Amino acid sequence: MKIRKWAIPALLFVTVLSGCKGGGNDLTPEPTPEPTAEDAIGAYLKDWQQLDYAGMYAMLTPDARTKLTAEQFAERYGKIYEGIKAEKLEVEDVSPAPASSSSASPASTASAGPVVQKFQYAVSMNTVAGPVTFKHEGTARKTLDGEEQKWRIDWDSSMIFSEMKDGDKVRVQALASERGEIVDRTGEGLAVNGTAPQLGIVPGKLGDDPAAVKAQVAAKLGITVADIDRKLGASWVKPELFVPIGIVDEADMDAFDNVPGVLFQQKKLRVYPLGEAAAHLTGYVGEINAEQLARLKDKGYKTGDVIGKAGLEQVLEDQLRGTDGVVVAIEDASGQRKSVLAEKAAVPGTSYQLTVDAGLQKTIYEEIKADASSAAAIEPRTGEVLALLSSPSYDPNAFVHGLSAKQYAAWNDDPRHPFLNRFSKGYAPGSSFKIVTAALGLDAGTLDPDKAVEISGLRWTKDGSWGSYYVKRVHAVNPVDLSKALTYSDNIYFAQAALALGKDKFAEDAAKFGIGEAIPIVYPLAKSQLSNKGLKSEIQLADSGYGQGEVTMTSLHVALAFSAIVNGGNIAYPRLTLEDDPDSPQVWKAAAMTPESADILKKDLVQAVTSPEGVGHGAYIQGASIAGKTGTAELKASKGVKGEENGWFVGFDANDPKLLLAVMVEDVSGRGGSTYVTPKVKRIFQQAMKG
Structure with a gap:
């Protein structure tokens, strides 16, 4: 039993010895x-x-901690990293060998004083401007911290980025991208990047009578003094700063000579050299609004950005816009850049060269600008769109320069609606559609071009089932064959031709002309149609045969339909840009009509213009062979009611078909109907023939 009493202390003794230095x-x-x-x-x-x-x-040395508080330290790193959008931070000790103290052993450090050890480290991160990597040397120092000697880091600003010194700043600066330009087929600008004089006021230099100066400037710029005061009252404005007020023409700068406080700077902005002549085609840009910003913020848009508001500027926004760049740089206390940490270059937007001929665009505009009109011009063999116009128009430069409320109201309240893009809308083609009806009948064998059809009087009704409804014509020609029907634009002849085809055949074969399809160009246009919800009656079919009823087509689609006559029955594939895929098809609609039908129609359309009795004779040009068709589309609620009339002329030079024009002018009633249009087209052709 005694042996057991001593067993436990002996074990405890052994355990204690095992925890003591050196044993024994x-x-x-x-x-x-x-x-x-x-x-x-x-x-x-x-x-x-x-x-x-x-x-x-x-972990900083006491000396380093005296330079800034913990809050200031955290705020500096936090603001820098937040500002540059730092992500995936990696920090690594890359010292070449294990660190060792400089001169003393651990047992002697207390008496030997501070001990210094250098180390190398590598930092990498992703930023808004791309990756940032650097290596730097740091210092660990054994120093008295409180009552003990401890290893601490000797910190300064170079540990954030190696090039930094105390007082330096890290700045993130956006690099604006150049918007892609839009030019015509020869390189002439349609929507380009340029500069213009920007008038500004330096508030502190307005002189003794600031109110008089502001009133003078407001009157010359067409704005109000309140507009100027609003800009001068911005929170950032200081007496010595230039405050932008508005854009002026260079020719008007002299008017501000010797006006106190008024200065000029060149401002980069969008320029539309053709102005009103191409406004609906190019459109314009403007500052992004709140609604657009909310919708597009995920695409990187921000307040103050410029965005396409109309026309091709809007349609091609994603391509024209480009991508802004950004640079992350270190600046000294004076704002001078010391070094660049990362830079993402700005990527310019894509520029577009259109098939449009700026000279032709201007020529056509001069002819139609006084009227509410739509016009399209194409090279019928290639499908290249040479011009697209709508009038009346507006100056897109005004939106860039700063549109006054007075000018906007004048355009917006104009009963002719200059903001309305007519070339993108469908209109009743009237008698210009008769070439489609004729082609359908010729190809189907229901129309004999040489047959003399007996038609008496100016009105015709099929039978009693039509009740009081009738089709009327202008010229009491009898008998009538296809050539005469086109020359005199005989509605009754083509109404009967449509009836001979029947509703189903008429609708089925009209699709060969692309009726009901979108025109395959980048600019969105209304789809043409035969009817709203199908051809419901013989009366509607008869009216459709001469381009009335519910038939609608854009001026470009009408021009393309006529290109089948030039191309042996094929409709050319439309092109608006020269960058279109060279492997894209040359033909949009093959065999819209047979080559034989195309030849017949070409000959008859030349006769329709050449004949002094023809309604298209106003487009006749000596020495040329203009083939064309007029059209008068009546817009009214019912028979016997006076309505509006739109006049058309569509034509080309059969001897040299490099230009095909389709022009529609609204409200030609009382002005000669379609004969109001033919002289305009004649002058356009004549100008184009001069080269």
């Missing part, structure tokens, strides 16, 4: 290892990678 009779405890420089360096770099700013600050 030395019972001194093993000291806890003192933190090394490597431990301090590793802890600091780990906290940095984890963005633990409080942990980083705690």
